[in-house]
Amino acid sequence: MKLLLVEDNEMNRDMLSRRLLRRGYEIVMAVDGGQGVEMAGSELPDLILMDMSLPVIDGWEATRRIKAAEATRHIPVIGLTAHAMAGDREKAIEAGCNDYDTKPVELDRLIAKIEALLPGKPA
Amino acid sequence: MTATPSSFDAAPQDAAALQVAALCQALRSPGAEMAAVVARVSEQAALRGLDDAADDLARIGKACARLCTLIEEFADAPRAARDNPAQWLATQGHWRHDLRTPLNAVKGYGDMLIDDWSAGPGQPLQDDLRATLRLADQLLALIATPQETP
Numbered sequence: 001m002k003l004l005l006v007e008d009n010e011m012n013r014d015m016l017s018r019r020l021l022r023r024g025y026e027i028v029m030a031v032d033g034g035q036g037v038e039m040a041g042s043e044l045p046d047l048i049l050m051d052m053s054l055p056v057i058d059g060w061e062a063t064r065r066i067k068a069a070e071a072t073r074h075i076p077v078i079g080l081t082a083h084a085m086a087g088d089r090e091k092a093i094e095a096g097c098n099d100y101d102t103k104p105v106e107l108d109r110l111i112a113k114i115e116a117l118l119p120g121k122p123a
Numbered sequence: 124m125t126a127t128p129s130s131f132d133a134a135p136q137d138a139a140a141l142q143v144a145a146l147c148q149a150l151r152s153p154g155a156e157m158a159a160v161v162a163r164v165s166e167q168a169a170l171r172g173l174d175d176a177a178d179d180l181a182r183i184g185k186a187c188a189r190l191c192t193l194i195e196e197f198a199d200a201p202r203a204a205r206d207n208p209a210q211w212l213a214t215q216g217h218w219r220h221d222l223r224t225p226l227n228a229v230k231g232y233g234d235m236l237i238d239d240w241s242a243g244p245g246q247p248l249q250d251d252l253r254a255t256l257r258l259a260d261q262l263l264a265l266i267a268t269p270q271e272t273p
Contacts (some may be wrong), residue, residue, distance in 0.1 A: 009224060011182050015231035022235075053220070082223035104227040104263065107234065 001121050002026045003114070004045035007080070008035035008054050010101070015050070019107055029059065033057030037065045040072045046118055049110075052092060053082040060095040067096035076117040080105065147198040149265055154194045157229070157258040158187040164251045171244040179232045183255070186225035190262070193221050219266050220263075229259050 003025050007013040017027045028043050030036040034056040037075030040048060048066065059079060066072045079092035082103040092100040097115050116122075165180040196219050233256045240249050 009228075011186065011228040012224065012231070014180075015228055015235070019231060019235060022238075082220045082227065103223050104230045104259070107231075 001047070001118065002028065002043065002045045004028050004030065004036065004039055004043055004048045006030045006033065006039075006048065006054065006059065007051045008032055009051075012051075016099055016105060023107075023111060030051045033059060033062035036062045040066045040075060041069065042070070045075060045123065048075055048077045050077050050079050050097065052088075053080050060091065063092075063097055077111055078110070078117070140264070143197070146265065147194065150194045150197070150262060153258040153261045153265075154187075154191050157255055157262075158184070158191055160251050160255050160258070161187050161229075164248050164255070167248055167251075168245065171248075173240075173245050173248075176236055176239065176245065179236055183229055183232045183236075186228040189225040190222060190229070193218065222262070222266050226259050226263060230256055233259070 001024075005013060005017055005020070005027055007016065007029070007032055009046065013029055013031070017029060020027055020069060028038045028039060028045060033054040036048070036050065036054070036059075037057065039045075050059045050063055057065070059081070063077050063079065065088070066075065066077060076098040077096060079095070079097035079100040080103060081088055081100075088102075098117055101110055101113060105123045161180065161184050165177075165184060168176050168180055233252050236245070236255075237249050237252050240246050240252070
């Protein structure tokens with residue numbers, strides 16, 4: 001299963017991608033929202049993990065663009081953010097995210113959310 | 124005309140500043156302890172020839188150093204809260220966000236190394252790494268807000 005990880009922080013990108021690779025996922029990565037939108041179209045991943053605080057285009061706008069495009073609107077997006085306030089979840093869902101998770105990432109919790117959005121698809 | 128804060132205005136600002144000072148004090152201890160434990164683990168890992176872990180331990184160390192810097196920067200908050208309460212209030216969400224980013228790295232790399240060291244020469248270092256993760260959780264609990272959503 002191919003996941004697109006959109007994350008600008010080098011350490012968090014390296015760490016999360018390696019942890020997901022260990023769980024059997026194929027990972028492609030983008031470092032900002034603009035690249036995330038481009039790669040959603042070119043890579044057509046099974047699911048997108050979208051950090052929301054991103055340079056160039058933030059995660060909310062990138063998600064809106066992905067969900068507005070015919071070719072990519074079907075791809076589930078999980079918003080990831082280090083913000084953890086009550087309104088953040090609603091803000092992410094309003095932008096088009098299918099689900100939302102907070103950092104620090106609890107890997108099992110995140111994988112449960114990925115699996116819930118892609119039932120029957122093995123890693 | 125320059126506005127002069129009345130004693131009526133100053134009271135809640137001072138209360139906020141005191142609250143921040145207490146929080147800083149509470150954050151400093153686990154932050155410094157975490158950095159010390161990670162330094163010890165790195166030293167021990169090098170002595171045991173766990174060279175594969177060196178880069179990840181360096182990343183954890185860098186994240187701990189960042190955490191300590193952020194906590195010290197936040198220690199200036201009582202003054203900022205008194206001098207410019209509006210600006211100080213506007214930064215409140217940011218520091219929680221900023222602290223969570225290195226905490227994410229510490230917890231993620233720490234978990235990976237604990238998995239890697241389930242057997243072999245790294246195994247005795249697992250307890251120290253687990254202690255690091257507990258300290259990270261302690262910091263997270265301190266910066267959590269009642270409105271948080273998982």
